[in-house]
Amino acid sequence: MDYKNHIASILSSNVDISIDELEKLVEIPPKSDMGDYAFPCFSLAKSMRKAPQMIAQELKEKIKDNNFEKVEAFGPYLNFFVNKEILIKNTIEKILKEKDLYGSNNDGDGKNVIVEYCSANIAKPFHVGHLFTTMLGNSLYKLFNFHGYNAIGINHLGDWGTQFGKLIYAYNNWGDEKALEKEPIKEMLRVYVKFHDEAEKDPSLNDEGRRHFKLLEDGNEEEVKLWTRFRDLSLKEFDKLFKMLNVSFDSFAGESFYSDKMDAVIEEIDEKGLLTDSQGAKVVMLDEYNMPPCIIKKADGATIYATRDLAAAFYRKKTYDFYKNIYVVAKDQALHFNQVFKTIELMGHQWANDCTHVGFGLVRFADKKLSTRKGDVVFLEDLLNEAVAKTLEIINEKNPELENKEEVAKKVGIGAIVFTYLKNNRERDIVFNWDEMLSFEGETGPYVQYTYARGRSILRKVGEGLDENIDYSKLNSKEEFELVKELGNLENVINFALDKLQPCMVTRYCIDVAKAFNKFYNAHNIANSESEEIKNARINLVKATLQVLKNGLSLIGLEVVEKM
Numbered sequence: 001m002d003y004k005n006h007i008a009s010i011l012s013s014n015v016d017i018s019i020d021e022l023e024k025l026v027e028i029p030p031k032s033d034m035g036d037y038a039f040p041c042f043s044l045a046k047s048m049r050k051a052p053q054m055i056a057q058e059l060k061e062k063i064k065d066n067n068f069e070k071v072e073a074f075g076p077y078l079n080f081f082v083n084k085e086i087l088i089k090n091t092i093e094k095i096l097k098e099k100d101l102y103g104s105n106n107d108g109d110g111k112n113v114i115v116e117y118c119s120a121n122i123a124k125p126f127h128v129g130h131l132f133t134t135m136l137g138n139s140l141y142k143l144f145n146f147h148g149y150n151a152i153g154i155n156h157l158g159d160w161g162t163q164f165g166k167l168i169y170a171y172n173n174w175g176d177e178k179a180l181e182k183e184p185i186k187e188m189l190r191v192y193v194k195f196h197d198e199a200e201k202d203p204s205l206n207d208e209g210r211r212h213f214k215l216l217e218d219g220n221e222e223e224v225k226l227w228t229r230f231r232d233l234s235l236k237e238f239d240k241l242f243k244m245l246n247v248s249f250d251s252f253a254g255e256s257f258y259s260d261k262m263d264a265v266i267e268e269i270d271e272k273g274l275l276t277d278s279q280g281a282k283v284v285m286l287d288e289y290n291m292p293p294c295i296i297k298k299a300d301g302a303t304i305y306a307t308r309d310l311a312a313a314f315y316r317k318k319t320y321d322f323y324k325n326i327y328v329v330a331k332d333q334a335l336h337f338n339q340v341f342k343t344i345e346l347m348g349h350q351w352a353n354d355c356t357h358v359g360f361g362l363v364r365f366a367d368k369k370l371s372t373r374k375g376d377v378v379f380l381e382d383l384l385n386e387a388v389a390k391t392l393e394i395i396n397e398k399n400p401e402l403e404n405k406e407e408v409a410k411k412v413g414i415g416a417i418v419f420t421y422l423k424n425n426r427e428r429d430i431v432f433n434w435d436e437m438l439s440f441e442g443e444t445g446p447y448v449q450y451t452y453a454r455g456r457s458i459l460r461k462v463g464e465g466l467d468e469n470i471d472y473s474k475l476n477s478k479e480e481f482e483l484v485k486e487l488g489n490l491e492n493v494i495n496f497a498l499d500k501l502q503p504c505m506v507t508r509y510c511i512d513v514a515k516a517f518n519k520f521y522n523a524h525n526i527a528n529s530e531s532e533e534i535k536n537a538r539i540n541l542v543k544a545t546l547q548v549l550k551n552g553l554s555l556i557g558l559e560v561v562e563k564m
């Protein structure tokens, strides 16, 4: 039950304010002896021409609702104490009935939402920043689907542009066929880095790069063949990572996909009188909006990144008629997206307002910014493997007898990294620290997963309990009530996360549930409960908690483990 909404609807029959507005006014008091919810009557004083204290008194007399065990007037506040027994029964029964669907709803029925994430560059290593967009986007994708939207996951691959002319030239001159077969990305990176080194000595190589890209754009057989091979090999490598991370996409339409769709957009920009010449290049002037011009065509006639993004946005609108078009891309590209969205708006398309850039911060180890150009880079596969190996060490120490250790280490180790990414406001930078993120205590993935496994182990010991005839009035301790209250919040938390486009709200929620569960578990012995009835009620509380943890973790891209 959504108590805030319920309180608003009770009040609305007594006062002259809409339910929506009332709902926004309902507060959660700082101390539990002031009730579970409070309504401040100040805002009614004017329209009712009475002191808020009096209004609180009067309303208190009028409210009769057995969802509350009492309603008190406390100065200008109306304090609501929920009927714990009803709350506990309803919440646990709902969770156990809805199972994997608990927390979901149909808010987004009939709405298409595009979530663009990952968008890695082919022929280059997938780096820690790409893992950030991949996991953020994966979570948003799942959250939207969970609330009834039809999410479309697009991996807008960086697979077009002059750099592929350079790569083709480099590979033709310095490439090693065997190495390409064996470790494609490393080999492509090697020749690409060599190209840059050589071009520093001999800048004419850059012209060679441009020439080969032009040949590729014109569909010249040799270039197309090589480029296709680079792309296929890259995707095969990426796919290994996607499998490890358990993420998927509905479309891989990347930059190359739009190579033949740009002319139409450029024409429209021109028709609308927005195209300006600037030192040979074609641009859309945006100085009125305090932005540098959006470059549409370079002086040599080549189209660029922004043009491809414009073409992509138009294609998406036409193909999916999106309700929202979300780009999960590093924060430092904010200007680029603002330019693109503004250009679409100036072209007269209202739907520019439905396009959103979801930015995120930097990822660092110690104090180094990671870049691929100089070959100074952390390979993601190595990072994931390291997390798994380190987790395996910890398991070997803590629980050497555990079956299928490797599988558990994979889920927990990779989960720990994913959890670290999604734990804080996405705009914040992340500094990786192994000890911190792999710790079984503190606010970590392993902590939440361990809590789940602990719950499973309790159930293995005490049995699965009963499905019916549970007397929930037996759950009358503070810890039990606090835990149930937390369990009741999942759907609301997802609403917030979707509204703010912040999966961290779900991650933090998982931590809160785990904490509340551990408090309950430390205070009450389930196996030796005071009576069989209490035991059965507690068993269901454990089952409900585990279900909520499973649902929450899955929405941020983690899988639970039975034992660890």
Ligand code: ARG
Pocket (backbone or CB within 6 Å): 116, 119, 120, 121, 156, 157, 158, 309, 327, 329
């Ligand atoms: N490929 C780019 C990169 O790795 C990100 C692409 C972002 N998406 C977009 N529609 N521009 O930096």
